[in-house]
Amino acid sequence: MITRDLVLAALFAAIIVALGLLPPITLGFIPVPITAQSLGVMLAGVVLGSKRGTAAVLLVLLLAAIGLPVLSGGRGGLAVFAAPTTGYLIGWVFAAFVTGYIAEHFVDRSQTGLVQGVNFFLAALIGGVVVLYAFGITYLALVTGLGFSKAFLGSLAFIPGDCFKAVIAALAGRAVMVGYPLLPQRA
Amino acid sequence: MKTLYVEGDSLLHRLPPRAKLLGLAAAGIALFFFRSIPPLALAALLCAAIYASLGIGLRHSFARLRPIFLTIAVVALFTLLVGSTEEAATVLLRLTSLMLLAAAVTAATGIGDFIDEITLAARPLERIGLVKAADIGLSIGLVIRFVPEILDRYRAIKDAHYARGLKPRILTLAVPLIILTLKNADEIAAAIDARGIRTQK
Structure with missing residues (x-):
């Protein structure tokens, strides 16, 4: 990693931490308050691509593990890795990677704005929702012995909020690409 | 940013950081081998005793542990609704023990110690050129x-x-x-x- 990539990953990790310090937003049509922090994970992939995005997320988890209260709601320390929802934290790493990988390969600067936006949305949706919940639900099912269908049922309430975040991530990803392109082009 | 480290001179503070981290990992694995309530209850008491030995104080401890304990309580409640009382108690005791132990290690280990351990652990990765x-x-x-x-x-x-x-x-x-x-x-x-x-x- 060259120094610039390292700095970009560290700055984005700081953005993810800062997003966790903002109060959760309640949307009228979803019963669960949503935190901006998991939006930050999708944004890391969409803005920085797979490698640097994953590094940014890993860095946030590392900070949490060494005892800094960097996760939303002031959570931190090794105890967050001993919670039933730890699968979602592990899933963040893969979510950022998959989101970044899809964004790198399917979003091109020569595409029209609409196509870019849709591709960014699909990247954030597949990485930040499908992959994330696969990890989160599997972990919840195994650790608590709930079984997959029940763990899925328990997580259902959060999915609409995360789909909404994927839309925000897509719009923001496109806006950043226009304003200050950083996404590596591999398509 | 304030760290979750708490100054102190307890036994856990004085243990080398690597021993604490390896001990925590071993405890995390061991807890999943117990399936009945009495040994898990004993483990929870033991972990609570370790946490209490740091001398953080009840009110402060409550504030620190509340967010994670809430998720554990919600999951235990959900298990109670869809499963048996025994399953719910197992989940509650096992995860609470783990949370207490992990929080104790965090409170007793400074950031510098952690970074040293991580840097050391990353040496093999450096040799293969990853980081x-x-x-x-x-x-x-x-x-x-x-x-x-x-x-x-x-x-x-x-x-x-x-x-x-x-x-x-x-x-x-x-x-x-x-x-x-x-x-x-x-x-x-x-x-x-x-x-x-x-x-x-």
């Missing part, structure tokens, strides 16, 4: 340095919205925040390289 061990400490420092700056910038962008009579929206806040922050990357990288902090071998 540079020294970069980990540097990156951690960079994040801690820039979080307050980003929060200031966030407030400035929000004020700019109000000054123009606009309602702050997540999208119009996030985009300028990301662009403004990442635009600094070149300068910071140049400063790091100019000081020779990341010497190339």
Whole structure:
């Protein structure tokens, strides 16, 4: 990693931490308050691509593990890795990677704005929702012995909020690409 | 940013950090082999005793543990609704023990000790060319340095919205925040390289 990539990953990790310090937003049509922090994970992939995005997320988890209260709601320390929802934290790493990988390969600067936006949305949706919940639900099912269908049922309430975040991530990803392109082009 | 480390001179404080981390990992695995309630209850009591030995105080401990305990309680309640009482008690005791032990290790180990351990653990990865061990400490420092700056910038962008009579929206806040922050990357990288902090071998 060259120094610039390292700095970009560290700055984005700081953005993810800062997003966790903002109060959760309640949307009228979803019963669960949503935190901006998991939006930050999708944004890391969409803005920085797979490698640097994953590094940014890993860095946030590392900070949490060494005892800094960097996760939303002031959570931190090794105890967050001993919670039933730890699968979602592990899933963040893969979510950022998959989101970044899809964004790198399917979003091109020569595409029209609409196509870019849709591709960014699909990247954030597949990485930040499908992959994330696969990890989160599997972990919840195994650790608590709930079984997959029940763990899925328990997580259902959060999915609409995360789909909404994927839309925000897509719009923001496109806006950043226009304003200050950083996404590596591999398509 | 305030760390979750608590100053003290308990036995757990004095143990070497590696022993604490390995012990925690071993306990995490061992807890999943117990399936009946009595040994798990004993484990929970033991972990509570370890946590109490740090002398953090009841009220302060409650504030620290509440967010994670809430998720455990919600999951245990959900297990009770869809499963048996025994299953719910197992989940509650096992996860609470683990949480107490992990929180105790965090409270008794300083950030510097952790970074040293991580750097050491990253040496094998360095040999295969995946990461540079020294970069980990540097990156951690960079994040801690820039979080307050980003929060200031966030407030400035929000004020700019109000000054123009606009309602702050997540999208119009996030985009300028990301662009403004990442635009600094070149300068910071140049400063790091100019000081020779990341010497190339």
